[in-house]
Amino acid sequence: MSTPSGTKAQSIGPLSGGAIKDMLLAARLPIAIVVTLVLFGLVEPRVLSLGNFRNIAIQASYLSIFAMAQTMVILTRGFDLSLGYTVSLVSVVASMAMVAMGGGDASILYGVGAGVLIAALIGLANGLLIAGIGINPLVTTLGMANIVMALSSTISGGFPVTGLPRGLTAEFAQGSLMSIPIPIWFAGLVYTLLFLTLKATKFGRSLYIIGANPRAAVAAGIRTLPVLVLAYTLCAVLAALGALLLTARTGSGEPNLGGNLTLEAIAAAVVGGVRLSGGEGGVGAALLGALFITVLSNGMNLVQIDGYLQQICLGVIIIVSLIVNRDVARR
């Protein structure tokens, strides 16, 4: 029987095996998260403790901010390989600004201002090079990554910047509001804002259309240059927000803070199902992906798996999820 409805023509009834399979596939990430938790919990019961859940939630909130930032440019068929080193640079610059302004709690504002400003400049440069001149996003941000990395290690001399305001760590890392830790509030805030941006603004809609078909977007009268520049700037500014929160957690400006974050943020987005071909996916996917990666690394830490083996795992998981997502998209 051939129906004109297309893709669903093969499935027979509403509750057939195919439909259940579809449901399982749609919920594959939550299922994977639960299964991972249970498996690690069998080896190490502490994994399933309430305190550990709280830990996971806090850790995941940092990674999810970076993953959501990365998602904003991946949606446009882009990439930001400079994200991790931007985090390092922001941490160093913001810390130095705070120290320079006396290191009191009032200096936090200056730190935030300096960090956000430097990130915005990096994002602006990326956006202009990619959308204005038309250079490949991978190579642009790869080059930018090295520039930013060099800047953060020379500015800091390679050493952590210490003497940060006490209030920074006390409020933004250890503090909580309505008994929910502050980092989780921030992740939730970023998620809500980006979700609404993608759903309810012209900018958000334009991101999707440009990512799905840039030429069609131009022909439909969408001005791609400002949209893309804004996307890269937004990505960098969100990275700065994450960097500030991480700096609050470590209590010092760290030139090596973001070394692995580029890969982890991309991994989280890809594992969550954001399509590299652009135009499909959302910040919710990035959030789930970040949660999965955090659960995994938290579990591996608790059962004391070597950090280098975790790096291997991350690579394998990226490849596996690329294959799985490709097969899901083909259905």
Add this chain to the structure above:
Amino acid sequence: MSSEQATMAPSGVIKPTEHRSSLLDRFLMQGGIVITFLIVAVVATALVEPRFLNRLNLINVMRNFALLLIPSLAQMLVMTAGGFDLSVGAVVAISSVVTAAVMLVGSGYFPDMEIAVILLSLVAAIGVGVLVGLTNAGLVASLSLSPFMVTLAMMSVLMGIALYFTQGIPIYGVAQSFITGVGRGQFLGLPIVLHVALIVLVACIVMQRFTALGRHIYAVGSDLRSARLSGVATGRTLAIAYVLAGILAALTGFLMTSRLGSGQSTIGGTLALETIAAAVIGGVSLRGGVGRAEHVALAALFLAVIANAMNLVQVDSKYQTLVLGAVLIVALAIDRLLLRKRQA
């Protein structure tokens, strides 16, 4: 572009199909930008810092050039085939570790057969390169995953393996004759590694120009669908390109080990960037199908010269990374802007 232009009367009629191959065009096609860059870099360095022309310094430049050229040719092979290889540096690192480890273990068993052990370590390193190349190719060609993501993930995996087995500590105790004979050795007054690199270069040039494989790599990178419809075994061609790249990266790891005198899991960190820079400055298209080994060689030489110049005037090595990133972006920007001008 401007409004004044838009209202101007057309100045003479040009046939739409006429192909204008101007002097600028030819200059660009024949690697003009690279040659200019290179000459300017050499002359400027020699003027600012006469020590540059010292024989010892030049030999040093040649050695660095050779060790950049081989992985850059690897990158070129993959890029002309329409791919991208971020795992190049990681393959260099892991093959360096494997070289040193095999040599260490081998010389324990066969203390009198140094040359055989060195050859065995070379075979082992190249074996690793082949394996990585096959894996990359399998994922990219058979499963049609993004080459960028695959090699990024591969980089993470390989670095993880190399670091896990060494815990970041160099493996010492490689054969002394390996260090003096290969890494620091000279033949006809030039470093051995340079001879090796030049042999690889010539092989690449011959392969690109005079063999069916060379044509097929260009075809696959330029238009995969057309190549397949024309009867090119696209999967096999891609696999060969990735495997050759893996072999060249492994060879680099082997040579670097002999240069450094130890197997190190931390070398090759910026090599992905450096090789991509050499390839792009050498005119290799990011879209595939275009790029010549001899131009990549000129670009690698250019990068080796500026790195040396910065060392001579004692620029912090961290700034060298910065310059490299900036050079890459500027080279691409120039390329794009010239392309626009040419299309005009």
Add this chain to the structure above:
Amino acid sequence: MLEVTGFTKRFRGIAALDNVDFSLNEGEVHALLGENGAGKSTLINLIAGTFPWAEGVYRINGRTITSLTPQVAQEIGIAAVFQEFSLVPDLTVLENIFLGREQSGSLFLKRRQMRQAGTELLDGLGFNLPLDEKVAFLSRAQKQMVEIAKALRMRPKVLILDEPTASLTDGEAEKLFHAVALLKGRGVGIIYVSHRMSEIRNLSDRVTVLRGGKRIGTVVTSEISDEGLIEMMVGRPVEQLFPSIEHRPGAARLEVRNLTTQDHSVIDASFVARAGEVVGLAGLVGCGRSELCRAVFGLETIEAGTITVGDKTVARPSPASMLASKVCYFPADRGSEGLAMARSARENATMSSLDLPALSAGPLLKFWREREVIKAPLTDLALRPMAPERKVSAFSGGNQQKLMLARGLMRPFDVYLFDEPTVGIDVGAKVDVYNLIKSLVAAGASVVVSTSELPELINLASRVYVMHEGKVVAELGQGELTEAQILSHYFGGRA
């Protein structure tokens, strides 16, 4: 020699080819006729091994074939020249001709031998091509010739030609016809796909007509009239296909004067489109009519000339400013430039109207009103199925086209530019498009249609501009709109 029976192929459950029989004799030219979407390209792709058939028997020289790839097809002597070329842009003409079939020693290419063979091949066909030029720099006609030469490198027994003259000039087409006759004399069987009646009549021995994926009939060419063939193809007399449009030309809505694009695909072109009429743009594929529409809409860089919309002269057109000036453009290739395939029907319908007050306030999107706003246009266009949240890629070709056209109905426009409005859609959808054009004109809009379908020009337009090599070479008015008249200007007025 070649015989297929009961061939069936489904895409996403929809039968693109339904139980079709086809046969080809040695030394025969067998024409394949049908509308876009009738199944012609599916049939020739199955014969050439591009993709597998679902049901049916494939026999060649008495041998039954169970599966086929393009490579195997070439080896058993089946070569195809598709409209979509299989040339590699970064290789030269010579390299392309032998791509995948290089003559090579154990290690190195036999370059001199291939050069000689290539020269002989091209000379034998009478094609004059620069052997060492990159294919990327060739004109479409030259590429077509390379593609034909490449198909003949294996000395095939069956040659498939898919609209080979769509972009050739008169003289070039003559060379092709000569080559076809030559090959026929050598006993090669040729499957010839074309729209042009005169070619089918002059070249072919038999004609098979397809419609809606089914075989309507196979006839000896000399035993049927042109009208008979068209009726077989369309399934109804031509008069019922096109609505009668009343043209009431009013004020000039769009006036283009001496327009030259930066890449010289359009040179010194002028035309005017008035309210209440349909203006046709005719010419070969690649003659510049598509680029002219694109340039007007701001998608090509303009070197010289003026564009006047209403009474305002637009100095630097951009899609956004042209939309604001009430000019709407529908691209020829809905896949590459028209639609965001991965997004929903709803988002595609509204994508050029996001700045309407009904849909947005400042930077904010009134996404909750979207469904309501698109309801009327999608109902008018009879979108099937009416599923605004479904991905565009899951709709049929005709309905994808409707989704693109829906953009033009989101708000009133004065000028509509249609580039190849009926490519790849079935007859029913075509009639819908024609009726849409009729209603737009009736409402007083100005419609410009750029098309390679002569019947569309003849039956829809009140005036037709013919283009050749980037220039407007003729303007034909009422009474001059016949196939012969229009075609006579296709080659620069030399005929």
